[in-house]
Amino acid sequence: DTGVSQNPRHKITKRGQNVTFRCDPISEHNRLYWYRQTLGQGPEFLTYFQNEAQLEKSRLLSDRFSAERPKGSFSTLEIQRTEQGDSAMYLCASSLIKVNSGTGELFFGEGSRLTVL
Amino acid sequence: AQKVTQAQTEISVVEKEDVTLDCVYETRDTTYYLFWYKQPPSGELVFLIRRNSFDEQNEISGRYSWNFQKSTSSFNFTITASQVVDSAVYFCALSGSISNFGNEKLTFGTGTRLTIIP
Numbered sequence: 339d340t341g342v343s344q345n346p347r348h349k350i351t352k353r354g355q356n357v358t359f360r361c362d363p364i365s366e367h368n369r370l371y372w373y374r375q376t377l378g379q380g381p382e383f384l385t386y387f388q389n390e391a392q393l394e395k396s397r398l399l400s401d402r403f404s405a406e407r408p409k410g411s412f413s414t415l416e417i418q419r420t421e422q423g424d425s426a427m428y429l430c431a432s433s434l435i436k437v438n439s440g441t442g443e444l445f446f447g448e449g450s451r452l453t454v455l
Numbered sequence: 456a457q458k459v460t461q462a463q464t465e466i467s468v469v470e471k472e473d474v475t476l477d478c479v480y481e482t483r484d485t486t487y488y489l490f491w492y493k494q495p496p497s498g499e500l501v502f503l504i505r506r507n508s509f510d511e512q513n514e515i516s517g518r519y520s521w522n523f524q525k526s527t528s529s530f531n532f533t534i535t536a537s538q539v540v541d542s543a544v545y546f547c548a549l550s551g552s553i554s555n556f557g558n559e560k561l562t563f564g565t566g567t568r569l570t571i572i573p
């Protein structure tokens with residue numbers, strides 16, 4: 339399978355615990371995005387990376403959230419001291435972007451569903 | 456600020472009927488991209504189409520067609536001769552201004568759940 343891979347697919351945790359999600363993008367893709375989707379809503383942008391550099395973070399990303407892409411390949415999204423409001427599907431997407439090529443196609447993974455009890 | 460409105464929350468049609476999903480957007484950018492994605496029950500968002508703001512030509516791909524009207528800020532999606540496999544949630548999305556390196560930070564609508572009844 340050469341698509342975007344996310345792990346774990348499902349995570350149930352108690353409030354206050356830390357959780358970490360991993361995303362493996364399509365291998366040659368230089369951009370990686372994290373989105374969050376709550377029930378009945380469309381995905382909301384959280385953050386994105388160009389190679390290993392985190393270029394933008396949404397105001398939705400509170401101090402309890404941190405994302406990394408240390409070697410410009412896979413990425414992790416960590417949520418500390420989880421709250422019930424963090425329950426959502428966390429979607430990762432990747433794309434290959436080149437200078438002056440405009441907006442590329444985003445390839446999404448199947449998401450990691452978080453339930454905070 | 457950007458906004459995408461999909462006023463139809465749920466639509467049900469009988470198989471083989473045609474169905475149109477509406478999308479209205481708001482942006483102050485002069486250059487932008489519009490997208491449609493399909494989200495089946497598995498959860499993965501599947502890319503269907505990208506249209507830039509300079510290209511108002513309608514597009515047809517098999518049973519799918521898209522009508523982009525800048526004058527009304529709409530980008531509607533029609534499925535002709537619907538099939539059960541078309542059942543999914545469909546999202547319209549908008550990207551911001553384009554830098555030299557592009558921008559795929561998308562603003563999504565709330566989606567339309569389409570159910571095709573056999």
